[in-house]
Structure formats: structure tokens, C-alpha cells
Amino acid sequence: MTAPVMEAVELTQTYEVARGFLSAPASVKAVSGISFRLAPRATLAVVGESGSGKSTLARMLTMIEPPGSGALFINGADVAEADAATRRRYRGEVQMVFQNPYGSLNPRQTIGAAIEEPLLVNTSLSSAERRRQALEMMTRVGLRAEHHARYPHMFSGGQRQRIAIARALVLRPKILVLDEPVSALDVSVRAQVLNLLVELQESLDVAYVFVSHDLGVVRHMADDVMVMYLGRAVERGPRDAIFDAPKHPYTRALMSATPIADPGARRERIVLEGELPSPFNPPSGCPFNPRCPLVMERCRAEMPPLERKGGRLVACWAAQDTPGPTPMQRQPAFA
Amino acid sequence: MAERLIDNATTPTLADERVNAADAVDPSGAVLPLEEIAASSVEAVPAERSALAGFWAAFRENRGAVAGLMVVLAIAILAVIAPLVAPHAPTEQFRDFVQTPPVWSEGGSWRFPLGTDAVGRDILSRLIYGARISLGIGVSVMLVSVAVGIVLGLASAFLRGLADTVIMRVMDVITAIPSLVLAILVVAVLGPSLVNTIVAVTVVYLPRYVRIVRAAALAELSKEYVVAARVAGVGTLRLMFVTVLPNCLAPLIVQAALGVSDAILEAAALGFLGLGAQPPTPEWGAMLADSREFIRAAPWIVTLPGLAILITVVAINLMGDGLRDALDPKLRRS
Amino acid sequence: MADTPLLSIRNLSVSFATSRGPFRAVDGVDLDVSSGELVAIVGESGSGKSVAMLAVMGLLPWTATVTADRLAFDGHDMLALSPRERRRIIGRDLAMIFQEPMSSLNPCFTVGFQIGEALKTHLGLDRAERRVRSIELLREVGIPEPERRLKAFPHQLSGGMSQRVMIAMALACRPKLIIADEPTTALDVTIQAQILDLLVRLQRDNGVGLVLITHDMGVVAETAQRVCVHYAGQQVEMQETAGLFRDPHHPYTAALLAALPERASGRILPSIPGVVPGLADRPKGCLFSPRCRFATERCRTVPPPRSGPELGLALCHTPLVGGVPQRRTQAA
Numbered sequence A: 001m002t003a004p005v006m007e008a009v010e011l012t013q014t015y016e017v018a019r020g021f022l023s024a025p026a027s028v029k030a031v032s033g034i035s036f037r038l039a040p041r042a043t044l045a046v047v048g049e050s051g052s053g054k055s056t057l058a059r060m061l062t063m064i065e066p067p068g069s070g071a072l073f074i075n076g077a078d079v080a081e082a083d084a085a086t087r088r089r090y091r092g093e094v095q096m097v098f099q100n101p102y103g104s105l106n107p108r109q110t111i112g113a114a115i116e117e118p119l120l121v122n123t124s125l126s127s128a129e130r131r132r133q134a135l136e137m138m139t140r141v142g143l144r145a146e147h148h149a150r151y152p153h154m155f156s157g158g159q160r161q162r163i164a165i166a167r168a169l170v171l172r173p174k175i176l177v178l179d180e181p182v183s184a185l186d187v188s189v190r191a192q193v194l195n196l197l198v199e200l201q202e203s204l205d206v207a208y209v210f211v212s213h214d215l216g217v218v219r220h221m222a223d224d225v226m227v228m229y230l231g232r233a234v235e236r237g238p239r240d241a242i243f244d245a246p247k248h249p250y251t252r253a254l255m256s257a258t259p260i261a262d263p264g265a266r267r268e269r270i271v272l273e274g275e276l277p278s279p280f281n282p283p284s285g286c287p288f289n290p291r292c293p294l295v296m297e298r299c300r301a302e303m304p305p306l307e308r309k310g311g312r313l314v315a316c317w318a319a320q321d322t323p324g325p326t327p328m329q330r331q332p333a334f335a
Numbered sequence B: 001m002a003e004r005l006i007d008n009a010t011t012p013t014l015a016d017e018r019v020n021a022a023d024a025v026d027p028s029g030a031v032l033p034l035e036e037i038a039a040s041s042v043e044a045v046p047a048e049r050s051a052l053a054g055f056w057a058a059f060r061e062n063r064g065a066v067a068g069l070m071v072v073l074a075i076a077i078l079a080v081i082a083p084l085v086a087p088h089a090p091t092e093q094f095r096d097f098v099q100t101p102p103v104w105s106e107g108g109s110w111r112f113p114l115g116t117d118a119v120g121r122d123i124l125s126r127l128i129y130g131a132r133i134s135l136g137i138g139v140s141v142m143l144v145s146v147a148v149g150i151v152l153g154l155a156s157a158f159l160r161g162l163a164d165t166v167i168m169r170v171m172d173v174i175t176a177i178p179s180l181v182l183a184i185l186v187v188a189v190l191g192p193s194l195v196n197t198i199v200a201v202t203v204v205y206l207p208r209y210v211r212i213v214r215a216a217a218l219a220e221l222s223k224e225y226v227v228a229a230r231v232a233g234v235g236t237l238r239l240m241f242v243t244v245l246p247n248c249l250a251p252l253i254v255q256a257a258l259g260v261s262d263a264i265l266e267a268a269a270l271g272f273l274g275l276g277a278q279p280p281t282p283e284w285g286a287m288l289a290d291s292r293e294f295i296r297a298a299p300w301i302v303t304l305p306g307l308a309i310l311i312t313v314v315a316i317n318l319m320g321d322g323l324r325d326a327l328d329p330k331l332r333r334s
Numbered sequence C: 001m002a003d004t005p006l007l008s009i010r011n012l013s014v015s016f017a018t019s020r021g022p023f024r025a026v027d028g029v030d031l032d033v034s035s036g037e038l039v040a041i042v043g044e045s046g047s048g049k050s051v052a053m054l055a056v057m058g059l060l061p062w063t064a065t066v067t068a069d070r071l072a073f074d075g076h077d078m079l080a081l082s083p084r085e086r087r088r089i090i091g092r093d094l095a096m097i098f099q100e101p102m103s104s105l106n107p108c109f110t111v112g113f114q115i116g117e118a119l120k121t122h123l124g125l126d127r128a129e130r131r132v133r134s135i136e137l138l139r140e141v142g143i144p145e146p147e148r149r150l151k152a153f154p155h156q157l158s159g160g161m162s163q164r165v166m167i168a169m170a171l172a173c174r175p176k177l178i179i180a181d182e183p184t185t186a187l188d189v190t191i192q193a194q195i196l197d198l199l200v201r202l203q204r205d206n207g208v209g210l211v212l213i214t215h216d217m218g219v220v221a222e223t224a225q226r227v228c229v230h231y232a233g234q235q236v237e238m239q240e241t242a243g244l245f246r247d248p249h250h251p252y253t254a255a256l257l258a259a260l261p262e263r264a265s266g267r268i269l270p271s272i273p274g275v276v277p278g279l280a281d282r283p284k285g286c287l288f289s290p291r292c293r294f295a296t297e298r299c300r301t302v303p304p305p306r307s308g309p310e311l312g313l314a315l316c317h318t319p320l321v322g323g324v325p326q327r328r329t330q331a332a
């Protein structure tokens, strides 16, 4: 196995949230104990509902926020504990694309300036060279040279996402963290951007951490999948293992809840009761136990560890080490 | 929503076809704008307006604002070319023509169109030169307080913590003291002069700029493009002044325009109290003060500087209101 | 259809006055919805789905001009109605659910007050009756402890709960037709499944007609009986759901389905090049022609005719059958 470009060990992030004037601040464990290794040119998809800590994880991976605890290795070097200078050096190795193409570009900056900015602040290239590289990257993502001097409001959502991708890749990072890169896009434009990402991964040798809540997209893009619930990884493993035979009841529920664009599809639908619990007072034991259809006494008391079962890691007391029923045996959905 | 309407750029495959089409049409190889290339197969619509043209169209809809702008421009031009248009020097005393009334009243003459004051100085000339001083005070107060306000506001928004607390509490203290009292206090400490008037009024008006910049910067800081810039490795200083500041300017410009008129008023008040410009400087507030005992005998000496202040302030405020409406996209029609 | 449909729209067009001239947001839309039927409207952002339905409700701003050959709901001509009469119908017989549950509820009033208000204006119930009915409604949409929730303010509810409250408000006066404008787009999939379950149950058990606006083909496949596909303000195809997914007749529908990652076979998705035309680049002929694989010279210059029902009413010169364009032999 090749050396991973990125390795996360037990990353944890806790936020203090002020609650009113006199009451003590509450703490939210936004992410706890996330570990993974990302091979060069591979794609790790992170899925989970809103509030499960996906963006918080992305912020730690891109070094915008230092992790509360845990270690982060980039190309073998520990950047979580490193000083500012070292972090700066590794900044160019990890870049990020954001969900909202309308908010992630500075409205008063031309496209050219936006794409050249990472080069300007991180390298000592001449302005002509910067411009050349920016133009080359623009061509790669399918923008034209005359777009260079235009402002973001003149572009559609899909094009803005191309601009954001060009800007993230202009430093030639080894890792690109994509936080819901296509959630705000329409189906036809989404396909264009996904294709672009596939092409760029091959031509530029980048590894992706692909955050998404859309299982269709994840299945299309990912090599490995990590499912998060309330800040924890509940299941992690190769894409096919997880999609063909999900073991964690939450993964199964997520898959059965995702609508399939095929009216003939028949499948079992697990409709979960209730909603994501408040992160301020997470349930004791397994965080999923209040909604879990398989809940046992043990789940309320003890937190299940992430264990290897059936070719992937899963954190569930009820999960068996045998291939489970596949959710693709379908029954009428809403008939 | 409006963005979709003005969206005329296209994605690569389509775009490439169009570029090729353009090459075929135009032998020089220059790439034509999309609209022209596509014109043959596309229904015609008026071209999209540039940001500046859009702003002007919105501004022009407000008649009061346009009138205000004209008046302000006229006064500014008068101030600049004062030596060319003023019939006399502002401090020249015509001892034989003390308290001459304006032309339109009995005893007036075209030599002194607006009459003369108690020591025989031509009021028109003094008003024209006074515009230099009043506008000068207004504009310089505005420039200084905007500059200082930007630095303090951005510092407070970016550094948070102790710096934020200290800056904002000092601003609170400044706002807690009645503005004129504070200005008098500053002038009393520094001594009355034109420069010190500017300092005093700047201190008085600083808090509003700091607050505006801080609030706007905090709003911008929560947006994703700021995080994106951080990920790209942009340092704090560049983030403050290059990334965030340009996006905070709209409310600041409006406030700055309105601030000019407030500063003129404040400086006039100080002048009136004898703490601002010292005689014989033709400052409007001081002119008002010098002549207040003649309000019955020679009312024009008091009225005319007062009118000048009034007209200038009203014009600037009208313009500022129009500016606010035009710069705020929420108040604009599509 | 033998019985008269609940909602009947013929040739509905809406244009907005903008600073750059009129903008046709909806262009010749036809739609019939019967009681107990679930019709989905799909299309990309900006294709006029919301505007078309807002036009039915009469909720468009004054810059909009609405024209239609027929716009009838439950026997009333919606265009000829006085504002007073229309207000009586809207909210009672015709209800709408919006995309943003959080911002559709008034943050200043409790849930109980807001549901009660609808009951008071339309049904004239007294206080005690309103309370009983509100609790009943909240229970119906699956809110646990409805008595306690009546006193809750909207910010104390999660997105899924707020959407349930919106649905409860829509149901308050037992409407005959509900228009749901992307009711689950802002919600997580597990919550989306709960809400869709609820809507489908209501439509099936209570016989309400339901118009579901969405851009998620998966949601359409799992819920709708009939689908309208919108493109750039035009209705390009309408078919039974099964038929649409099996054999789309309009090239846009076909391309849209092919671009779904879950239906793709290879790594590279068959995407649709280009973007939806805007005001400045609206083609003269077929609006989809610049992006269409099958476009001919005729498509680029002549607006396409509407095909018959056997071809999904496709707005196309060469509608597809089994993915192959059919040249028209005789002029229809």
C-alpha cells in the first residue's frame, strides 16, 4: 500500500457556545475521534445529515481551525502540532472548495485576481508567470481567457464552482477538500462539475475528501466512504462494501431514505423516527440509539467502538460479522 | 434571481463552438463578445448595464438627490475657483461702505451684490471664500475620521478579544458625551484654531464610522469567501484591507457623505462659539457669530451665512439619501 | 379524464417587466390535476416552476403579467375572481407549502396561534374548537406531544418540525388541492422521507390533489403519478411517471435522466453542455436547441410544435421514441 497523503488520527473538535448572559457556556462536540488514511489520487467521501460535523472536519483538514485534539499528518508530517511556519508550508498541499458557489467568491474581485491570489500570497512568482498559470488553470476547468477580468456575478452557479475549483487547484495541492461541491447545483450542471472533478483527479493527481449528503453522488465519486452521525464515524470502508451491504442501521436508514430515480425500484423503506438529537446533550451510549430500530439495552449504556466487521469498520453492537441483507432488495416505496 | 437574468457566459463545450464561430467570422482572430456571435440565432435584448451605469440609473431616479448633487458640485466649484469669481478679497475692509444692504433692497449697489458687514467686508466674497473653509473642514473631517474609523473598525472586527473591547468601549464613552460639549472640551485643551476644530470634530464623529466598519466587517467575515481566502493562505492584513474592506464600502460611503454635512454644522457651531476659525477667517459659523448683534439693524449679515450653511447641508443630505437608495440593492427596482 | 379536473390550466404565461425589457418566466404551460392525484413538476432552477404555481395562487408581484386561456380551480375562474373571493378560496380550498419552513412561519407568534388564525379566518371556529382542531392537526402530521408544541415558537422547532407545522397549517381547512413548492429541499434525507410519507398518505387517504414542485428526480420517481418537465419556462414534456423514466420523449428529459449519477454506468456522466438560456441568449427556435444532441437547423430557427399525448406532449420537432428521434412524416 502506498503511503497516505493524509492521515487523521482521532481528530476531535469541541466548541464552547455561550448560552445567555449568566448561564455557563455549553460545549458541543462537533467532531469526535475521527481517523482515516487517504491514499494519493483516492477519494474519501464523508456523508451524514446536517449537523453531523462534516464541515467542522473539513475545516480541520484544511488547517483553518487547529483540531481540539488528535493528529493530522500531511505527507507524513504532523501539521496539527506544527508551528505557523510549517503550517504555512503545508497550506499549499490542502485546498478547499465550498458548497455555496454564490458565497465563496469575493464579489469585488475579478476571476483572474481570485485565481492568482493563492500564487501571489504563497509563491514569489512574477506577475506574468502568475497570470500564465491562472490562465492555464482556467482553460483546464473550462473557462475562457476573456473571463479573466469579469466579476463573479456575471457567472452561473456551475461556472462559479469551476472558478472555485481552479482557484483551489492553482497551487497544485495533493489534497482537495470539497465541502458539498455540487449540492447547490442543478442536475445537468452537477454532471458537468462531477465530470470535471473526475478528469482533474486523473490529470493532476489529487486526492479528494468529498463531503456530501447525496448518496447518488457519493457512490459515483468515492473509493472509500465514511458515514458520520453526531460527530462520530459510524461506518467506514470501501464504497462497494458499504453500498452493497451496509451494516450500521443508520447507514441502512440513510440509504433507504434516499429516493431512487427509478419508479420500478422495489425496496424496503426504513423510516426513522425522530430527528438528529441536540448536540448539546447527546444520548448516552451509542448516539444513534434513540432512533435505532435495532436498539438493545447495551446500546443505551455503552458506546460501541469502531470495529472491523465484514470488510469495513462499523460502530454498532448489533452489526454482525456476516454480509447483511442488501437494501437493494426493493419493495414499493410509497405505493 | 437577477443573476440568472444577466447570465450570458457559457460553459466550455458551447463556448468553444462559439469561439470557433467567432474565428470564422472575424479573420483578425479577435474574439467577439458572445452577444454578437449569437445574435443571429438569438432574440435581441438590450445589453446588460455596467455596475456604474446601473448605479447612476438608480441614483438618477431620485430627483432630490440629483438636485442635491448639482448644488454640492456648484458650491465645490465655487470654492475651488473662489479667487476668480469673488469680486473682492474676503478680508478687505471698505470703511466707506459699512453695512451696505444687498442689491435688491433700498440702498444696495452692484458693487456689493450681497451687501457688506459691520466692518465693510463684501459678504458675497466672504461666503465664497467661506465655502472653501466649510467644505474643507467637512471633507477633511470626513477623510480623517473615515480613515481612522476603517483602521479601528477592521482591527476591532478582526482581532476580537481585548482590542475589540477596548476600542468599542472608548467609542461608547465618546458617544456618551454630548457632541458639542466634547468638541468644546477638545478645543479647550488644544486651543482654538482651524486645525484643532478639525481634530475636535473628527473625534466626535469617529464612533459612527468605527461602528459601521466593524458591523459590516463582521457580517462579511462570516461569509464563505473569507474562509476561502484563508484557505488560500491570505494573511490577516491582506484579508482586512484587500478582501474584506471593499465589500464594506457601500454603507461607509453613504455615511461619509452625510458626515460631511454634520461636520460642517459642528464646525459652524464651534465657529459661532468663537472656538473655531478665528477672525478674520471667513468661516460661515464665525460670520454668523460676529454679526448676531445686527440681527435687527442689518438682518442680511446674519441671514446670508445661515442660508449658506442651510443650503449646503440640505444638499449634501439629499445627495446622501439618494446614494443610500442607489447603493442598497434591496431598495432598488430590478 | 371523465370528471372535470380540480385544477385546469391552459396556456399559462407569465412575464416580468425588468429594466431590460419583458422576461417570459412561464411560457404556455398546460396542467390538469384531479382530486387524489399527485402531479410533480420538475425542472432546473429558474425554469418557472414556482412562478407558474404562484400565478395560480395569484401571489405574484405587480411587475408580473399573467395570461392564460383557462385558469380554473374547482369551477372558479381564478383570473376573473375579485381579490376578496380569491382570498376566500386560497388557504381554504387551495393551500401552499413553501421550501423554507424556517422562514415561512412568523417568528413572533406561537405555533398554536398561527394554526388557529387560519381556522378562525376561514372556518370561524371559536377558541376551544380551534384548540381541539389544532391538536388534532398536529397529531395528524406526526408531531409528538401536540399539546405542548402549541405553545412553542418557531425557533424552538427543527426544520422537519417546522415543515410539519406548515403542512398542518395547509391542512387546517381541509383543502382540496395542496401545492408543495420544494417541501423537502432544505431537509435531510431521513426527514425528507418522513415528510414525503406524510404528504403521500394525505393525498391517498384524504383524496386531496397534490402538486409537488421539485428538482429531485428521485423524489418524483418515488411519489408522483404524473410528471411535468419544465425547461426555461416552457413545459417540454408531460407523462405518467413510469413512462417518463422508461421512455422519455423530449431530448431534455432524456438528457436529464442520463445525467443522474445513479443511472450512469461509467465514470464520466453524460452531461448536458452549456447552461439554461437567460434573457440575453434566448434562442429563436427551440429553447433547448443550443444544448440538444439532436438539434437540426429547423430546431434552431422554428419554435417546435407540441406532440400528441402518445409522445408525452413533447415540445419538440423530433421527439424521441426509445432514445431515437422521430422525424415527423406529416405535418400535425
Ligand SMILES: Nc1ncnc2c1ncn2[C@@H]1O[C@H](COP(=O)(O)OP(=O)(O)OP(=O)(O)O)[C@@H](O)[C@H]1O
Pocket (backbone or CB within 6 Å): A015, A016, A017, A028, A029, A030, A048, A049, A050, A051, A052, A053, A054, A055, A056, A057, A213, A279
Ligand atoms: N463555530 C462553531 N461554534 C459552535 N458550534 C459549532 C461551530 N461550528 C459548528 N458547530 C456545531 O457543530 C456541529 C457540527 O456542525 P457542522 O457545520 O460541522 O455540520 P455539517 O455536518 O457540516 O452540517 P451541514 O450538512 O448542515 O453543513 C453542529 O451542531 C454545529 O452547531
Ligand SMILES: Nc1ncnc2c1ncn2[C@@H]1O[C@H](COP(=O)(O)OP(=O)(O)OP(=O)(O)O)[C@@H](O)[C@H]1O
Pocket (backbone or CB within 6 Å): B001, B002, B004, B005, B334, C016, C017, C018, C023, C025, C043, C044, C045, C046, C047, C048, C049, C050, C051, C052, C061, C063, C215
Ligand atoms: N419578481 C420577479 N421579477 C423578475 N423575474 C422574476 C421574478 N420572480 C421570478 N423571476 C424569474 O422567473 C424565473 C423563474 O423563477 P422560478 O422561481 O419560478 O424558478 P423555479 O423553477 O422555481 O426555480 P427554483 O428551483 O430555483 O425554485 C427565474 O428566471 C426568475 O429569475
Ligand SMILES: [Mg+2]
Pocket (backbone or CB within 6 Å): A054, A055, A056, A179
Ligand atoms: Mg456543512
Ligand SMILES: [Mg+2]
Pocket (backbone or CB within 6 Å): C049, C050, C051, C181
Ligand atoms: Mg422555486
